[in-house]
Amino acid sequence: MQPDFTALAEQARQMQQRMVSAQKELEQSVVTGNSADGLVTVVASGLGRTLAVRVEAAVFDGRDAPALETAILQAIRAAANNAERLAATRMGPIEISLS
Template sequence: MEALLQQAQAMQEQLFAAQQELADTEVQGTAGGGLVTATVNGQGEVVGLTIDPKAVDADDAADTAETIADLVLAAIRDAGRAAQELQAAKMGPLAQGFGGGIPGLPGA
């Protein structure tokens, strides 16, 4: 029983380390050929947004605003997808470990 508790504690420590690594890791998503770049951390929180001045057409402010809004949303979605892939890579093996070793969880 003590070995099982030690195993659970080690897995919990690995999970905490992976969560911290996700919080510290940033991924980017882009749209419009790089005109808009969104940066999110591994937990999916938007931490930065860059809009290239080339995206702005001073002669058509209304159309430019709509286009930029669309590009921002697309870049955030792209970055969110990258964050989900990062989460799966970091957390997937840990989730399998929990499921295979703790009674009551799927896979046990």
């Protein structure tokens, strides 16, 4: 028995529509990530594009550039991880049936 190519093409079209829709949702979504000390926040799109970096004034009191660099890196990584989790949730599993 051969697969029904019309049904397969329809499944592919529907999957593509879901992917396009999920990508649009992710583009409009916003995630944040914070440094371990909470003094730096990175705001990113659901696709992981950095939109803003917010630094609390307390960071400047110590004038510790390496600590600030570490905090910014932690916040960027946290935002990227949150965007990745959101994308996995929105995109969901991809299923293709060839029967």
